[in-house]
Amino acid sequence: MVNSPSHPANGRPLMATCPNPRPQNWKRHRAEADFSQNALPSKKFKSTREYHSAANFPPAFYDSLSKVWLTRRALRELDRRNQLKSSGRAPVRKPLRQSSNRKDIQRFARHGGPELSDLRGYPEPTDINLAHTMSSIRFTQSRQSESLKPPSNSTSENSNTEIVARKISAYDKNFEQFLINENVFPEGYEYPDDRPIPEPNNWQEMQEELARRRPSLSLSRFTNEDFRRFKRDNARVYEGSVMSTIFPTIRGKYTEIPHELNAPFKRLKSLTNETTTTAQPDFYDGANPGNIDKQVRNELGPFIIPTVHPRAPAVPNFFLEARTPKDAVDVTKRQATLDGALGARAMHELQSYGQDETVYDNNAYTLTSTYHDGQLKMYTTHITPPAGPGQLPEYHMTQYNTWGLTGNPATCRQGFTAFRNGREWAKKKRDQYISGANERARYAEPSTLESSHYNGVSEATDTCHVEKSQTSADELEKPEASPDE
Numbered sequence: 001m002v003n004s005p006s007h008p009a010n011g012r013p014l015m016a017t018c019p020n021p022r023p024q025n026w027k028r029h030r031a032e033a034d035f036s037q038n039a040l041p042s043k044k045f046k047s048t049r050e051y052h053s054a055a056n057f058p059p060a061f062y063d064s065l066s067k068v069w070l071t072r073r074a075l076r077e078l079d080r081r082n083q084l085k086s087s088g089r090a091p092v093r094k095p096l097r098q099s100s101n102r103k104d105i106q107r108f109a110r111h112g113g114p115e116l117s118d119l120r121g122y123p124e125p126t127d128i129n130l131a132h133t134m135s136s137i138r139f140t141q142s143r144q145s146e147s148l149k150p151p152s153n154s155t156s157e158n159s160n161t162e163i164v165a166r167k168i169s170a171y172d173k174n175f176e177q178f179l180i181n182e183n184v185f186p187e188g189y190e191y192p193d194d195r196p197i198p199e200p201n202n203w204q205e206m207q208e209e210l211a212r213r214r215p216s217l218s219l220s221r222f223t224n225e226d227f228r229r230f231k232r233d234n235a236r237v238y239e240g241s242v243m244s245t246i247f248p249t250i251r252g253k254y255t256e257i258p259h260e261l262n263a264p265f266k267r268l269k270s271l272t273n274e275t276t277t278t279a280q281p282d283f284y285d286g287a288n289p290g291n292i293d294k295q296v297r298n299e300l301g302p303f304i305i306p307t308v309h310p311r312a313p314a315v316p317n318f319f320l321e322a323r324t325p326k327d328a329v330d331v332t333k334r335q336a337t338l339d340g341a342l343g344a345r346a347m348h349e350l351q352s353y354g355q356d357e358t359v360y361d362n363n364a365y366t367l368t369s370t371y372h373d374g375q376l377k378m379y380t381t382h383i384t385p386p387a388g389p390g391q392l393p394e395y396h397m398t399q400y401n402t403w404g405l406t407g408n409p410a411t412c413r414q415g416f417t418a419f420r421n422g423r424e425w426a427k428k429k430r431d432q433y434i435s436g437a438n439e440r441a442r443y444a445e446p447s448t449l450e451s452s453h454y455n456g457v458s459e460a461t462d463t464c465h466v467e468k469s470q471t472s473a474d475e476l477e478k479p480e481a482s483p484d485e
Contacts, residue, residue: 057174061275066181069173170334175276179337182272186337187379187397199398200364200382206400209425210378210418216252217413217420227409234374234406242322242371243282250376250405251283252420257427258313259285265316269302271341281339283320285423286313287430293438296353300437303349306342315350315434317343317366318426325373332370340368340381341395348383348393350433354440360385364398365429367422374406376415378422 056073059081068074176186189197200206215221230249237245243261264280289297289305292314297305304315319339321332343366352359364382371377378400383393403415 057172058275060273061178062174064181064273064275065174065177067177069177071172071174073172074174170277170331171328176334176337178272178276179334179341183392183394184271184337184341185394185396186333187399189397197398198362198384198396200362200380202363206364206380206425210400210421212417212421214417214420217417222409222413222416224409227412230412231374231406237324242324246371247283247320247322250371250416250419251423252416257285257423258288259283260307260312263307263309263312265306265342266308267302268306268342271338271345276338279335279338279342281316281319281335282322284313284316284339284343285318285426285430286316287427287434289314291431292434293441295441296350296434296437300349300353304346315346315430317347317430318423319343319366319368320371321368322371327372329370329372332372336368336370336379337397340366340379340397343368344381344383344395347429347433350437353437354444358385360393365426365433367400367426368397369419369422374404376403376405376419377401378418 056076059077062068062074062077179186180189185197191197230246233245233249261283262280263284264278266278268279270276284306286306289310289312292304297314306312306314306316316339319336321336321339323329323332344364347365348359351361351365360383362382362384364380366381368379368381369376370379380398380400382396382398384396386393401418403411403418405412405415
């Protein structure tokens with residue numbers, strides 16, 4: 001070998017000073033890669049320890065599961081526990097080789113290490129791969145350092161930063177499994193002993209109410225051109241625009257029903273012992289908090305007052321979860337399962353308030369809908385008593401119907417009709433049980449159960465988000481005879 005600035009006499013290649021044989025346009029390619037990275041911030045890899053340690057459920061979550069799906073987060077938790085077992089109170093680093101081998105490595109390093117001249121001129125990895133490599137390195141380091149901590153500290157850290165995983169936790173199959181362990185059963189669940197899944201006792205009543213004709217959706221008012229416009233809007237929808245572009249047409253402009261969009265239910269008592277994420281429906285209907293007796297609000301607040309905003313609707317019992325075609329439909333259903341259970345519990349608490357015994361009538365008073373890629377699905381959720389002493393009540397999600405809103409005008413009208421009638425039916429049931437609870441609160445002795453950890457909303461709550469009716473009068477007209485309704 002001829003000695004050169006890059007190859008001195010001792011034979012060690014000086015990679016830092018070797019000429020760079022990259023092509024002339026390598027900077028342009030690098031700039032394009034950087035631009036791509038900036039243009040797609042959602043694709044960037046988070047390589048901080050916060051991401052790898054916090055974007056997971058706390059250990060208590062996995063301990064409570066009767067069945068653990070081997071998702072990425074579950075495997076990461078398994079790795080973490082294995083690291084804890086293997087490390088214990090051992091030193092930070094364990095020798096990878098015997099001391100004799102270490103001497104060989106040191107001798108090898110003193111003579112320049114491996115011959116790397118064949119790597120000269122090899123192109124740099126792209127930014128994405130480099131970021132992935134660095135992310136993996138930092139992840140390994142974070143896991144090693146995390147494994148040296150006691151389990152209690154690790155649990156505390158995960159619990160404190162659980163909100164980092166809020167938007168992705170419903171994507172984990174273990175999220176649904178934990179709901180099942182807490183007796184919150186999604187639609188399609190089957191008992192292990194093959195018992196029949198109970199349907200609501202008021203199923204026939206709901207069918208009649210939700211199928212009631214609406215003149216505003218007659219053939220003369222919701223025309224075929226209106227349908228084509230809706231179908232065109234649905235084809236153009238992109239992420240974040242479903243609720244602003246598609247949903248207003250489904251909902252219509254009618255009735256004075258308090259509602260809210262995308263509100264996190266931070267004030268409700270968790271159904272899952274705080275180990276799963278907070279429900280945050282895309283849309284929900286509720287009651288004006290000012291219509292609920294103060295005593296009822298104070299005692300049932302953790303069950304009926306969903307948000308920290310004092311003017312947000314209370315007693316939510318009608319929900320919608322909507323996603324774009326590229327989003328996962330099973331995730332939407334999991335979110336709807338949790339929404340419906342919280343709504344059913346709110347209605348159940350009102351129904352049982354001031355009663356001598358807890359009321360279980362096996363009726364459904366909560367409706368939850370999902371919208372995904374032109375398909376509208378509606379579900380009911382109802383509560384049944386515990387199966388045995390010391391067990392939890394059971395929440396059952398039952399599919400009411402499905403409509404392909406972009407298929408044909410007649411089916412589209414049927415779906416719109418059921419959705420709008422469902423809102424009014426849910427309001428009627430909500431008002432009925434609020435009135436009953438208020439009546440019992442007025443004539444009952446002052447309760448000794450007033451919550452010491454919950455402060456009810458203020459008295460002045462009459463400015464709740466309400467949509468004013470523009471077509472409610474026409475809903476009271478005699479229905480028109482039309483072939484589509």
